[in-house]
Amino acid sequence: MEQTLRETIRNNPKKILGVNPNDAKVSLSYLTVAFVSLLIGGILGMLQGLERAGLIQLPSWLNYYQVLTAHGLLLLVVFTATFTIGYQYANLSHSFGGLLSKVRKLAWIGFALMLIGVVMVTVMIVLNEASVLYTFYPPLAAHPIFYIGLVFVVLGIWACCFGVFINYRYWRKNHPGQTTPILAFFAMGVFILWFFASIGVTIEVFTLIPWSMGLVETTNVMVGRTLFWWFGHTLVNIWYLVATSAWYVIVPKIIGGRHFSEKLIRLVIILLVILNIPGGFHHQIVDPGISQSVKFLHVFMSLSIAVPSLMTAFAMFFVLERTGRKLGGKGLLGWLKKLPWGDVRFLAPMIAMISFIPGGAGGIVNTSNQLNQVIHNTMWVVGHFHITVGVSVVLTFFGICYWLIPYLSKRQLTPKMNKIGVIQTYVWTVGMALMAGSMHIVGLLGDPRRTSDTTYGGHEIAVSWIPYEMVFAIGATLLLIGVIIQVYAVFNMMFFAPKGHTEFPVAEPEDDATPAPLWTERWGLWIVLLIAVISMAYVVPIVDMILNAPPGSPPIRTW
Amino acid sequence: MQRLEEIWITVSVGILIVFMIIVGYQTFALGMGPPSHKEVIDPQKVDTTAPFNNPGIKEIGDNEFEVVMTLQAFGFTPNSIELPVGAEVHFTMTSKDVTHGFQIPGTNINAMVMPGHIQKISHTFTKPGEYLVICNEYCGIGHQAMSTTITVK
């Protein structure tokens, strides 16, 4: 079986119709975990919204910070990671005409490791042994099992990384002189970034385990925080790379067009991989102990990411306009009307792309020194990442579901389900616009994030925040409705939709396009450059933090 | 397309460079950089280390004050500070336990205060009123109660 499959891959990948059922099982399992996490995380999110507005009071056995820790980890880590793996493995399987069986095995090992890790982490949060929020800044010390659970999650992700690398190597060896299909190239970018992003946080967690067990007396809080943001900042761009894979390659096909120049797409991926990691200090702009020049370097590195982002914006609008005109759109904006707004597979990622404009602008505010001082740790930041992750990334993910899941489950997207998807997209957009919009404004007025109750004894400035917090609550309620619709749609398409054939929508290049250059496949070189840039950004400050470290901090539990 | 894209990229890179120049000029020439003080302290001996063994308000010049402050779960020492209008204030802060934040809504005062590190930030209070001071980094179960006021009159 393996042999004949390989044979077919080599001679004629297009001949394989539909997905290999074993590969589909891998992706569907990851997607199942993703949407269960979304449901739980969404319920917790709504509780937060209502509690902040003072409309409900959580029971004494469940405090706001437990809820917030779980919301952050379940959505930011578990939902996005499992969705990404499910989707990227499906892309890989499609591009390579099936996964190698050992790669599939690695994906299952990763699945088991991640599940074990998530259970350990969740149990500790529920027991109130780990109310440290998803950033777990030391010297807040959670139960050791919390950190051990995180290690399992990382190991699971690494198993998936190696799976991708192995399958890529294998394909390249068997196709000398050929460039990999573009979706597989995206997958390489995503998983390489993931691997290097998680090194920092893994080192941090390994130092926190003996410390939380009392085997080591103190820890360096500044190094911990810095290693965390090495990871946290990069994670943002991993999602973004995953989302752009759909923007560049899937969306053009859905609207009946061709994709942008493959050489440029590859250049954007390479730039994102190389430039990504060293921006982490923009989360630490108002920290002590880091010099202004190092902070400035990171401001520069963070802004340099704007260049590939702007290239993406150009490419996307170029493709949309060209396709709209080909479909008969006239005049300055007539092409817009020709786009399939009633098709959820287009609508959701389109709104996601549009929201990247305010999201990106907000990001530039966050990253620049003086403006950061105005909004740091206020609700502005929460508004910012609900626009960027919560809309730009998550709506793209939602849009992907409406073709990926029927494709994997060998079912069909019915017109009725499409309608449900369109409604879901609007509910989500309005909910996020209300919630994130009011979060931005009230953040400018000083309302702090991560705070269960911001009445401050009725101080007048705190009173001025209340109307905005009421708007969070309305937005949060709409969003929970959106989550429920989406989860319903996902499981319906997985198990109940009518059987049938669903196409995997991969756009083709233009007829006159030049082929992608082979030098783009030199991942060894890109990794060397990536390491060089990481070293430039992190070696000097971290060595400085260690050499000039104050006496460390013991573990502290303040909850 | 090639041509258009080149223009787009050139213009956007140009904007970013201008942006960096402004941020850099403000930071390094105008001294408006973010709080980044680099002194350290033993976080377990704050109470016996100068100047934090004696937190409080000191007049150090003409309507110029230094406020030496410790932050701990879940309060500020000293608290309920009173200052005259127009006071130029230099806050010198550290934490006795976990990471806290120091924010005064309505001003640009916003800094992280971490155990082991001394943080400094300055501000001139030109308008009278009761300013709310809050901790804006999660520090434990009573984080929402960690606040005080600065009264300027």
Ligand code: HEM
């Ligand atoms: C039903 C939808 C959602 C609702 C109602 C919601 C609501 C909220 C609220 C009210 C906060 C409060 C923050 C605070 O006190 O600082 C919050 C924090 C957060 N949310 Fe959401 N959210 C939703 C979906 C998402 C999604 C989809 C993601 C990411 C994929 C996400 C990621 C986060 C993160 C990372 C935080 C910050 C946690 C922290 O500061 O430790 N949320 N959310």
Ligand SMILES: [Cu+2]
């Ligand atoms: Cu970042």
Ligand SMILES: [Cu+2]
């Ligand atoms: Cu605090």
